[in-house]
Amino acid sequence: MxxxxxxxxxxxxxxxxxxxxxxxxxxxxxxxxxxxxxxxxxxxxxxxxxxxxxxxxxxxxxxxxxxxxxxxxxxxxxxxxxxxxxxxxxxxxxxxxxxxxxxxxxxxxxxxxxxxxxxLPQLNDLKINGVKNGKKEGIIDDNKLKRGVKVTENLLTTTKNYLTSKYKKDGFLNTKVHINTIDVKDSIQTSRVNMVLNIDKGEKVKIDDITFSGDSVLSEKQLRKSMKNTKKKNPIRLLKRSKFIEADYKEDLVSLIDTYKENGYRDARVLSDSIIVNNDKTISLKIDLEEGEKYTFGDITFIGNTVYTNQQLSRLLRIDKGDTYDGVTLAKRIADDTKPDANDITNLYQNNGYLFSNINAVEVSADNNVIDMEIRITEGKPAYFNSVSVVGNDKTNDHVVYREIRTRPGQLYSKANVVRTVRELGQLGFFDAQEITPNFNNPNPNEGTIDMEYVVKETGSSQIELQGGYGGGGFIGTLGLSFNNFSIKDIFKKDAYKPIPMGDGQKLALRLQASQFYQTYSFSFSEPWLGGKRPVQFSTSLSHTKQFLYDYTNYEADKSRSFNITGITFGLAKRLTVPDDFFVLSQSVSYQRYDLNNYNTGLFTFGDGFSNNLSYSIGLSRNNTSVDPVYPIEGSSFSVTAKASLPYSLFNGTDYSELKEEYDDLDLTDTDDFERAGEIDQERYNWLEFYKVNFKGTWYTQVAKDLVLRPNVEFGFLGAYNQDRGVIPFERYFVGGDGLANYSLDGREVVQLRGYPNQSLSSEDGGSIYNKFSLELRYPITLAASAKIYALGFVEGGASFDNFRDYNPFDLKRSAGLGIRIFMPAFGLLGIDFGHGFDSIDNSGVKNGWETHFIIGQQF
Missing domain, CATH: 3.10.20.310 (membrane protein fhac)
Structure with missing residues (x-):
């Protein structure tokens, strides 16, 4: 054998x-x-x-x-x-x-x-059919189909499954993917194949109808509304189109049951659901429900709580005996996972050191459809920060980051402080706000300690503006440099120029703009932490512009006749602690010198002379918008500012009523009278006298997963202490257009109102009062660090008025339109808007129609 x-x-x-x-x-x-x-x-x-x-x-x-x-x-x-x-x-x-x-x-x-x-054969060549050229590179990268990769059965299977799943997620349920491989015959001994990838997405499958059976308590309209992602066809719905995605559908079935739970039907369930394929290549969804009986809350007892009383916890829970049972709301009142700063019981504990606390709601009785609950609380030991560190700030100096951190070693743990720290780091603008991650390391419930690590990813914080264009009858050139993370202390250190000294969080901006008709130069600098110990921002700016008179005879600038404006401003802004530390109090002193050299226009009756503008500004603002300053998704921003000069007419001894009477009696067509009018204007505007109040409020609300609603309200008023002296011709409001001020440095405020030409909704000299209301709906296309892109739709209305007697807040010029914004760290915010003006500019009854606006460097 x-x-x-x-x-x-x-x-x-x-x-x-x-x-x-x-x-x-x-x-x-x-x-x-x-x-x-x-x-x-x-x-x-x-x-x-x-x-x-x-x-x-x-x-x-x-x-x-x-x-x-x-x-x-x-x-x-x-x-x-x-x-x-x-x-x-x-x-x-x-x-x-x-x-x-x-x-x-x-x-x-x-x-x-x-x-x-x-x-195994190596991939020699790949051909992709059925998709646009711009999508092919992504398919190659996602599936690692580079030349030379080993072609395995697993590679073919995973590629096919990936593409089928990818397009099904977009509603292409009938996607078919075929992969063919062809052996390559050549002199090289290595086995090689060419691959042909055929993708047939087919038509996007839409939902013709969604029907329910077993429903009697809630209407089908309520049930369909609860399904946020799965919608039946509706030609008038633009924001949420009909498409079937299996993962979203399963999520919506959960939302469907949650709707029942919110109405007391805790035993509701989906018995079955089916997909019916229709002859027109649409599908219908049929969902069979069992609603169960309605429940109410009975006794709610707290167990294990020693830090907070039952009354304190009950006030936060806000659920009473006899209320309709709502399991969804109960869970959110205990721990709302959708809002990191929610007003719930878990955050009550976590904001006061109890990181290791655990809270569970347990049903202890359900007799006669009345549910008695026990809220079982394990408080644990208070936790303290053992160490706090930041990783990823390669350019920004440590002290700039650490001064914004609200969590310190040895400090009692607070979730609110962690959330606020993430927000403050994002608001700096030096880091990608979408990539800031708080890591909780080495949690030790026995010792009551936690290590905190904030991971940041730096993004470009300097911007360059280099433009050339034709406008206003000539070529306009612009050079702007903005360094948003500057370090002035290293300005004389040769090794610090990479390419500029950076890392101390200071801001330095230079801007030059010139054409044959004007020249403008500006410089600004700000230090956000003056002295390095308190969040007190110091800022200063210096500007000079020279505007030449337009010669209508030869269509050129007359360089011998000019209007020069030189200005300087110093400001301080301090972060307050009361009512909360989102408030900032700002103050500034500014001086402008307006010098006219043979510059006769309608602005003054004198062509040679000067005016001085010495003013003080004070403002109170509050900004608690979310982490990303480019694309906030929640929070609000308010500001009210007042700007005023000294009331010179009270102590300079001039009788302005007499001057006004004399001025009104002059015949400006007479040469002598015109010269006298110029002398009177020179005296009236030698030192500008005025007061000015502005208000602006903006809200951000996340109405859906990606959609953000942005309402905005603005109001401004320019007044005079002495009515005989009148409202000054500077500091006025010019409404309409893209909102870009260009080279104007005379204190004017240019107010954006799309759908109309620039500054077309104000009188020639500008208005002394204005209001504006706008509503934007924003949708992010990408929020990557390299470029943040979002689309928007808007409706807005506004107007300016020459005096308060004519003011009517409801007399608005209305518009609507669409736009897109692109924020790149090196160039700032760029965009384009297409606005349609529904009203006429000159009250002729003919609406203005469409206008295109280019947005360059405008704030968010």
């Missing part, structure tokens, strides 16, 4: 196939022995002799043998696990398509083996 077994072993082969199927084949020609009769227990131990390699492979015999784990002189059992393991190791390398191990000869106790294998 031993001789028979030896003969059988000589015919024994071990083989694996490309689908990871491993089998042991026993070929028997002269003995009636079944393969299953031989197992590892019947194997015999041999010493390996020569091991050879055959087949189609580019690897050396030495490499393959070494990788298999087999070696000459090694004792193995045949049949046995050694050969099986060798085959599995070779297979796991993902380099071969077929592997076989044969026993070629046995002499005594020495066995000779042959390893026969073939290399």
């Amino acid at each position: 031993g001789k028979q077994v030896n003969n059988l072993v000589n015919l024994l082969a071990f083989k694996t196939y490309s689908k990871c199927y491993l089998a042991f084949l026993l070929f028997v020609s002269c003995f009636n022995i079944q393969a299953q009769d031989l197992d590892y227990k019947n194997g015999k131990t041999y010493t390996l002799g020569q091991i050879t390699v055959s087949g189609n492979t580019s690897f050396s015999e030495q490499t393959i043998v070494a990788y298999s784990g087999l070696s000459k002189g090694k004792e193995i059992k045949i049949p046995g696990e050694d050969i099986r393991d060798a085959i599995k190791k070779l297979w796991k390398s993902n380099l071969f398509s077929d592997i076989e191990v044969f026993v070629t000869n046995i002499e005594g106790d020495v066995a000779t083996l042959e390893i026969h294998l073939s290399d």
Whole structure:
């Protein structure tokens, strides 16, 4: 019998196939022995002799043998696990398509083996059909279909499954993907294939109808509304189009039951749901429900609470005995996962140090449809920050980051402080707000400690504006540099220029703009933490502009006649602690000198002279918008500012009523009278006298997963202390257009109102009062660090008035339109709006129609 077994072993082969199927084949020609009769227990131990390699492979015999784990002189059992393991190791390398191990000869106790294998083919060329060229690179990257990759069955399967799933998520339920491989015949021994990837997305599947059965308590309209992502066809719905995505549908089935739970039907469930394919290639959804009975809350008992009383917790829970049972609201009042700063019981504990607290709601009785609840609380030990660190601030100096952090080592843990820190770091503008991550490391419930690590990703904080264009009758060139993370202390350090000194959080801006009609130069600098110990911002700016008179005879600028404006401003802004530390009190003093050199226009009746504007401004603002300043999704921003000059008419001894009477009696067509009018204006506007009040409020609300609603209200009023002196011709409001002030440095405020030409909704000299109301709906296309892009739709209305007697807040110029914004760190905010004005500019009754507005560098 031993001789028979030896003969059988000589015919024994071990083989694996490309689908990871491993089998042991026993070929028997002269003995009636079944393969299953031989197992590892019947194997015999041999010493390996020569091991050879055959087949189609580019690897050396030495490499393959070494990788298999087999070696000459090694004792193995045949049949046995050694050969099986060798085959599995070779297979796991993902380099071969077929592997076989044969026993070629046995002499005594020495066995000779042959390893026969073939290399997996490499991808030579890829052709993708059925998608746009711009999408092909993404498919290649996502599926790793680069030239030279090994083409395995797994690669083909995962690529097909990925693409099918990808397009199904977009509503293309009938997507078909076919992959063909073609062997490449060339002089190179390496096996290569060309791949053809055919993608047929088919038509996007829409939902014709959604019907329910078993529903009697809630209407089908209520049930469909609760399904946020799965909608039936509706031609008037623009924001949420009909499409079927399985994952969203399953999520909506949960939302459907949550709607019942919110109305007291805690036992509601989906019995079944089915998809019906219609003849017009749409589908219908049928959902069978079991509603159950309505429940109410009974007794609610708190167990385990020692830090807070039952009354304190009940006030936060806001659920009373007899209320309709609402499991969804109950869960949110205990822990609202959708809002990190929610007013719930979990945050009550976590904001006061109890990081390791645990709160669970347990039903203890449901007799007669009345549910008694126990809120079981495990408070744990108060937690303290052991260490606090920041990772990723390669350019920004540590002290700039750490001064914004609200969590300190040794400080009692507060979730609110962690959330606020993330917000403050995002608001700096030096880091990608979407990538700021707070990591809780080494939590130790026994010791009551936690290590806090904030991970940030720096983004470009400097911007350049380089423009050239034709406008106003000539070429306009602009050079602007804005360094938002500047370091002035390193300005004389040669090694700090990479390319500029950075890292201290200061802001430095330079801007030059020129054409044949004007020149403007401006410089500004701000330090957000004056002295380095308190959030007190110091700012200063210096500007100068020279505007030349337009000569209508030769359509050129007359350089001998100019209007020069020079200004300087110093300001301080302090973060307050009362009512809360979102409030900022700002104050500034500014001076402008207006100098006219033979510059006769309608602005004054004098062409040679000057005016001085010395004013004080005070403002109170509050900004608690969310982390990303480019695309806030929640919060609000309010500001009220007052700007005023000294009441010179009270103490300068001039009788302005007499001057006004004289001025009104003058005939400005008479040369002498015109000169006298100029003298009167020079006296009236020698030192400008005025007061000015502005208000602006903006809200951000996330109305859906990605949609953000932005209402905005603005109001401004320019007044005079002395009515005989009148409202000054500077500091006025110019409404309409893109809202860009261009080169105007005379204190004017240019107010955006799209759908109308620039500054077309105010009188020639500007209005003294204005209001504006707008509503924007924003949708993010991408919020990546390299470029943040969002689309918007807007409706707005506004107007300006020359005096308060004419003011009517409801007399508005209305518009609506669409736009897009692109924020790139190196260039700031860019955008374009298409606005349609519904009203006429000159009250002719003819609406203004469409206007295109380009937005460059405007604030968010």
